[in-house]
Amino acid sequence: MSSPGLQGLRPWIIQRVSAVYIAFYVLYLFIIFMTTNPLNASDWSAWVAAPHNNISIGLFLIAVLWHAWIGVRDIVLDYVPNVVGRLLVLTIVGCIILGSALWGFKALFTVIV
Amino acid sequence: MAVTDNRPFFLNLLKIRLPVTGFVSILHRISGMLMFLAIPFSVYLFDLSLQGHDGFHRTVEILQAPILQLISLLLLWSLIHHFFAGIRYLLMDFEIGLDKKQAIQYAWAVFVIEAVVFVLLAMEIFL
Numbered sequence: 001m002s003s004p005g006l007q008g009l010r011p012w013i014i015q016r017v018s019a020v021y022i023a024f025y026v027l028y029l030f031i032i033f034m035t036t037n038p039l040n041a042s043d044w045s046a047w048v049a050a051p052h053n054n055i056s057i058g059l060f061l062i063a064v065l066w067h068a069w070i071g072v073r074d075i076v077l078d079y080v081p082n083v084v085g086r087l088l089v090l091t092i093v094g095c096i097i098l099g100s101a102l103w104g105f106k107a108l109f110t111v112i113v
Numbered sequence: 114m115a116v117t118d119n120r121p122f123f124l125n126l127l128k129i130r131l132p133v134t135g136f137v138s139i140l141h142r143i144s145g146m147l148m149f150l151a152i153p154f155s156v157y158l159f160d161l162s163l164q165g166h167d168g169f170h171r172t173v174e175i176l177q178a179p180i181l182q183l184i185s186l187l188l189l190w191s192l193i194h195h196f197f198a199g200i201r202y203l204l205m206d207f208e209i210g211l212d213k214k215q216a217i218q219y220a221w222a223v224f225v226i227e228a229v230v231f232v233l234l235a236m237e238i239f240l
Contacts, residue, residue: 041169107160
């Protein structure tokens with residue numbers, strides 16, 4: 001069963017580009033958190049509010065959510081055979097992805113204002 | 114046209130004996146799915162942790178609950194497996210580790226490396 005717009009080279013390449021960004025960013029975060037003393041509330045907020053962190057976390061959020069969307073979509077297309085089921089599950093997944101995006105950006109934005 | 118075919122035909126996942134490459138693959142999916150399911154709650158905690166002193170301490174409190182320690186451990190494994198299995202797939206895109214023997218070796222390498230890294234990080238973070 002084909003699902004127009006859900007297959008092809010574009011999601012394939014996005015999946016790989018996002019994977020590379022996520023991999024390096026996770027390494028960066030692990031190194032930061034392993035080499036920094038336990039944070040307090042104001043240090044943590046200041047760290048997230050610093051422009052380079054705020055922006056790179058925002059990019060990380062986009063990369064993770066886009067990567068998750070493509071990955072979960074592939075799983076759904078493999079295991080949910082009928083169109084109505086796919087539409088239903090993918091709609092729920094899409095709402096979770098977009099909702100998380102809005103919430104995450106709200107958090108990133110409110111810490112800088 | 115009667116063709117005798119004695120090959121087993123079943124889709125019971127518990128009866129299918131996967132090769133090691135298959136395990137890396139299915140665990141890549143399972144770990145990815147687990148992390149996807151954790152996204153909304155993680156975003157909630159991220160937001161909460163940025164809401165001043167109280168929010169930060171509430172977040173630490175939540176994360177220290179035994180059930181969440183367990184879930185964190187599971188997500189740590191998910192991340193590590195997804196990371197190393199993912200690197201294996203990226204290498205495959207560059208046609209590294211594609212022939213059968215190498216594919217199996219690299220799959221074992223993923224499991225060995227992930228086990229070591231998981232134990233080291235789990236001890237570092239949780240002890």
